[in-house]
Amino acid sequence: MERLTKATLTLLAALLTFGGPTYLLYLLKRFAIPYPLLALLGLASLITGIMLFMHLFTREEETGASS
Numbered sequence: 001m002e003r004l005t006k007a008t009l010t011l012l013a014a015l016l017t018f019g020g021p022t023y024l025l026y027l028l029k030r031f032a033i034p035y036p037l038l039a040l041l042g043l044a045s046l047i048t049g050i051m052l053f054m055h056l057f058t059r060e061e062e063t064g065a066s067s
Contacts, residue, residue, distance in 0.1 A: 006056065013052035020045025 021042035028038055 013049045016045050017049030
């Protein structure tokens with residue numbers, strides 16, 4: 001079960017990091033959202049994805065070091 005969770009979180013982090021600032025903004029542009037808000041949403045998506053990647057990899061190092 002832990003492997004499935006880790007794989008899902010890694011996929012989510014990749015989508016947030018790479019897809020959020022590009023495709024998410026492209027989709028939200030259709031709803032006439034102001035550009036500064038779009039830029040903030042893209043930046044938030046990028047930062048959230050990077051933080052999730054960092055959390056996953058530091059957790060992996062901690063569990064790998066104790067084994």
